[in-house]
Amino acid sequence: MKYQNFLFLTTIFIGVYMVYFPVIEAYEAKVFKRMDFVTYCKVWAEDGHVRIAGDDKFHDCSDYGWFVIGTGRDGPSDWYWIIVKTATITGIVDYYHEGFVNHTCVCVKGNTWHINIKAHIIDNIDKCDMAKVCDM
Structure with a gap:
């Protein structure tokens, strides 16, 4: 009988948890690459000084493509930063953007020496418009 009570209480607990505590989706950043010439870069998100999502190796950023970085952050105090690193003849250059605490639409423009x-912040990653963010 004790086992049945345990199963009953567990079922009630799981049901209440599913109804009153829905899953919160993590923030995402949609990144558009609009680099000139042949520029190799990495783009990622950081939480302080720890990379939480994004590139781990250099790739061609002049292909005018886009990708989504899932940050794994979802609270009002879960800040993340978008970092871009380019490979130049003289070394590696880092570029940072201000912190975010929402879904974000990002455009990376420029060339190897200047990015x-x-x-801009958006309420849904599907509403991220390349023309709006890249032509700001």
């Missing part, structure tokens, strides 16, 4: 990161 401009433009971004």
